[in-house]
Amino acid sequence: MRFGVVGHPVSHSRSPAMHMAGFRYLGIDGSYEFIDTQNDGFPDVVASLRNGSLDGVNVTMPHKRTAFAAADVTGAVVDRLEAVNTLVVREGALSGFNTDIDGVQYALSRLELPPDTPVHVLGAGGAAAAAIVAVGNARPVSISARSQLRAGQLREQLKASAAIVPWGSGAEGMIVINATPMGMHGEHLPPGVVQSAVGLIDMAYGDAVTSSIRTAVSLGIPYADGLVMLAGQAAEAFHIFTGAQIPAEVMEAAARVG
Ligand code: NDP
Numbered sequence: 001m002r003f004g005v006v007g008h009p010v011s012h013s014r015s016p017a018m019h020m021a022g023f024r025y026l027g028i029d030g031s032y033e034f035i036d037t038q039n040d041g042f043p044d045v046v047a048s049l050r051n052g053s054l055d056g057v058n059v060t061m062p063h064k065r066t067a068f069a070a071a072d073v074t075g076a077v078v079d080r081l082e083a084v085n086t087l088v089v090r091e092g093a094l095s096g097f098n099t100d101i102d103g104v105q106y107a108l109s110r111l112e113l114p115p116d117t118p119v120h121v122l123g124a125g126g127a128a129a130a131a132i133v134a135v136g137n138a139r140p141v142s143i144s145a146r147s148q149l150r151a152g153q154l155r156e157q158l159k160a161s162a163a164i165v166p167w168g169s170g171a172e173g174m175i176v177i178n179a180t181p182m183g184m185h186g187e188h189l190p191p192g193v194v195q196s197a198v199g200l201i202d203m204a205y206g207d208a209v210t211s212s213i214r215t216a217v218s219l220g221i222p223y224a225d226g227l228v229m230l231a232g233q234a235a236e237a238f239h240i241f242t243g244a245q246i247p248a249e250v251m252e253a254a255a256r257v258g
Contacts, residue, residue, distance in 0.1 A: 001030040002053070003241055006045050006067075007060035010036045014227075014255040015058050018234040021254035022246050030242075039066060046070050049089050056088040056241040058234075064098075064126060071096030080158050081133055083126050086237045099236040100127065104134035104177070104201070106232025106248055107224035111199040113175060118142070120171040120197070121162070122189065123179035124150040127203050131177045132160050144169050144193075168193065175199035176212075183210030197221060203229055227255045 005015040016032045023030040035045060035057065042063055048054040059067040067084035068074065072093040078084060084096035108119075116139055121131050124145035132154070135141050141162040145151040151164045168190035176197040182189055183204040188211045194200055200216045205226025216223035231252035239245050 001055045003056050004033040004035040005058040006035045008038050010034050017254045018251040021250055022238045025246050025250050026244055042066050058237055059085050081129050086240055099233040100130035101134040102236035103229040103233030104131050107201045107229040110224045111222040113199050118174040120174040121177045124154045128179035131179050170196040172196045177201045179203050183212050230255050
């Protein structure tokens with residue numbers, strides 16, 4: 001079985017490490033490679049999936065919307081997101097999935113907070129969309145983005161009933177989901193946002209612990225970092241690829257090694 005992650009750049013991706021750990025865990029003989037390509041190379045990837053020389057791919061920046069457009073079959077949830085991060089061919093049809101949703105749900109479960117705890121999403125891009133769809137109607141949601149226009153457009157696209165609040169608003173009694181890149185390079189979220197929260201999911205991750213996670217640790221706020229979410233999405237993608245379910249902790253341990 002031959003899989004890969006398609007993106008540009010992609011050499012930083014931890015997907016190969018996670019999926020190879022999955023193969024080892026199950027004793028499966030599989031390969032997983034980096035596929036670094038720009039937009040003009042994406043049709044070749046699709047051709048490889050259709051002719052069976054590739055069994056499945058994960059899709060990362062900047063190709064998630066291209067992958068959505070390329071898929072023959074998607075579900076209603078993916079259609080709301082207009083973004084695909086996992087592609088396989090099933091019964092001759094190129095099928096697109098978005099396992100970032102599963103990643104958010106896994107990260108939420110790791111916080112062990114009441115299932116109706118409200119969520120405060122920072123950002124209005126693709127990751128924020130996945131977070132809002134993952135929460136669904138199970139909890140109240142607010143969106144806080146530096147562009148209220150973009151926040152409104154996202155709410156409209158998703159047909160979500162989220163409140164839109166100013167950037168920097170407090171998150172009293174809420175779980176903050178940072179769906180911006182802030183923190184990857186040492187940036188801080190607006191003051192007081194994490195401090196006021198009852199839980200934190202920080203999707204941003206890099207080589208160092210983000211300042212938001214440091215704040216959560218110091219205040220004893222339950223948190224899940226970006227690698228927890230990454231592991232949750234990878235475990236679901238592995239399930240789509242192989243039909244096998246493996247603990248997300250196996251993926252997480254591999255992601256932390258890098
Ligand atoms: P997008 O570019 O689609 O969206 C980014 C969002 O963050 C936009 O709303 C953007 O605002 C906002 N933003 C960017 N910089 C700032 C800033 N300095 N201050 C305030 N807002 C800012 O990216 P994605 O949604 O795809 O990804 C967001 C982050 O989530 C990335 O770091 C990505 O790596 C991470 N991610 C992690 C995953 C995981 O599994 N851990 C999965 C998916 C994503 P504007 O529109 O105004 O530019």
